[in-house]
Amino acid sequence: MSEAGLVFDRVLGRRRLTRALAAGYPDFLLERAAQDLEERLAAVLRRFGVAADLGSALPLAAPVLQGKADAVLHMAEAPGGATDLVGDLERLPFAAASLDLAASLLALQGVNDLPGALIQIRRALRPDGLFIGCLLGGRTLTELRQVLLEAETETSGGVSPRIAPFADLRDLGSLLQRAGFALPVVDSEVVTVRYRDIFGLLRDLRALGWGNALTARRRTGLRRDTLMRAAALYAERFADPDGKLRATFEIVWLSGWAPHESQQKPLRPGSAKARLADALGVPEIGMGDRAGE
Numbered sequence: 001m002s003e004a005g006l007v008f009d010r011v012l013g014r015r016r017l018t019r020a021l022a023a024g025y026p027d028f029l030l031e032r033a034a035q036d037l038e039e040r041l042a043a044v045l046r047r048f049g050v051a052a053d054l055g056s057a058l059p060l061a062a063p064v065l066q067g068k069a070d071a072v073l074h075m076a077e078a079p080g081g082a083t084d085l086v087g088d089l090e091r092l093p094f095a096a097a098s099l100d101l102a103a104s105l106l107a108l109q110g111v112n113d114l115p116g117a118l119i120q121i122r123r124a125l126r127p128d129g130l131f132i133g134c135l136l137g138g139r140t141l142t143e144l145r146q147v148l149l150e151a152e153t154e155t156s157g158g159v160s161p162r163i164a165p166f167a168d169l170r171d172l173g174s175l176l177q178r179a180g181f182a183l184p185v186v187d188s189e190v191v192t193v194r195y196r197d198i199f200g201l202l203r204d205l206r207a208l209g210w211g212n213a214l215t216a217r218r219r220t221g222l223r224r225d226t227l228m229r230a231a232a233l234y235a236e237r238f239a240d241p242d243g244k245l246r247a248t249f250e251i252v253w254l255s256g257w258a259p260h261e262s263q264q265k266p267l268r269p270g271s272a273k274a275r276l277a278d279a280l281g282v283p284e285i286g287m288g289d290r291a292g293e
Contacts, residue, residue, distance in 0.1 A: 005112070006215050007112050007165065007214065008164070008213050009213045009214070009215050010111075013213040014078050016209040016210075016211055017078040017209035018079065018209075020057075021079075023207065025057060025207065025209070026204060027058055027060065029208075030057060030106060032191065033106055034060040034061055034064055036134070037105065038064045040132060041064060041067075041068050044068070047069070047070070048068055048069040048070070049070050049100040049126075050072075050101070051071070051073070051099065051102070052072070052074070052094065052101070052103070053065060053073070053103050053105070054075055054092070054102055054104040054107065054133070055089045056103075056106065057209070061103050075094075077089060077107065089104075089107060089110075089117050090111050090113055090120075091120075092124055097123075097124070097125065097126045099125050101129060101132075102124060102130070102132075102133075103132050103133055104134075104135075105134055106136065106251070107133075107135070108135040109166055110213075115178060115179060118131075119178075119180065122181055122258055126258060127260040128262065128263065130255065130256075131181065131255065131257075131258075132253070132254070134251050134253045134254070135251075135254070136251065137168070137188050137251065138168045138250060139190060140166050140248060140249050142248050143237070143245075143248060144163060144201065145162070146237075147230045147234045148222075148230050149162075150229075151233055155225045155229055156226060160216075161212075161214045161216050162212055163212075164214060166250070169188050169252055172252055172254055173186040176254060180259065181257060181258070182258070182260070183256060183257050183264070184256040185254070187252075187253050190249070190250050191248075191249045192249075193246075193247045193249065194246055194247070195244065195245045195247060196244060197231060197234075198230060198234045201245070201247050
């Protein structure tokens with residue numbers, strides 16, 4: 001991918017994540033994602049050989065994967081915690097067909113080439129291997145995005161990209177199919193976190209290493225008048241009756257299987273042996289007919 005096509009400064013992003021981990025990375029979203037992963041894997045009635053956690057900032061998925069696999073590896077994108085290797089989600093350090101189960105928690109939203117990353121994950125899986133993971137979706141931080149946009153327009157007469165463009169739910173299903181996954185499933189949930197003011201939210205984002213790493217970002221920080229205007233707009237529009245401010249995080253879950261001949265396949269067009277009209281007990285209407293004629 002050319003430099004002009006890069007959305008994220010990945011070097012800066014990894015540097016910020018490394019600092020965040022050293023300072024005591026908060027795990028309130030990752031902890032929830034790990035619990036959801038456990039529930040989702042509980043519905044898979046089989047045991048796997050080799051599993052890998054791909055890029056999750058903390059090794060919270062490892063205990064979950066150990067309950068479903070014989071061997072578990074944790075690949076992180078920044079050193080810290082119980083990490084087996086440090087790698088890159090855009091250049092996975094796994095051979096083709098070397099994994100039976102791959103998971104990733106809240107990491108894939110930071111790659112520049114998400115289709116390519118999904119293709120690499122699928123290639124790393126053995127036939128009938130499972131990928132399951134989550135990333136931040138398009139509704140994430142919608143409140144902060146709105147108030148920063150309006151506040152910067154009012155105070156400086158122009159805007160700089162401040163919040164990352166997160167993938168849309170519908171697009172992610174298509175990306176799984178393009179990557180070659182069989183039986184793809186995509187769903188999402190919205191998690192609302194409440195803060196006393198906008199400054200608490202910004203502190204948490206910095207503590208997570210989620211500061212602005214967009215390549216098109218303005219290199220100077222927010223002006224004080226812009227920040228204060230954004231704080232006022234946030235309190236005016238997104239406060240609950242008790243005065244606490246809402247922050248939205250959309251967590252999108254993806255799953256898909258490496259193709260295998262044993263998997264269920266859709267029927268070929270025209271191969272049905274019974275008519276739907278007969279099953280419903282209604283007359284069949286041809287393609288060129290209209291009801292009532």
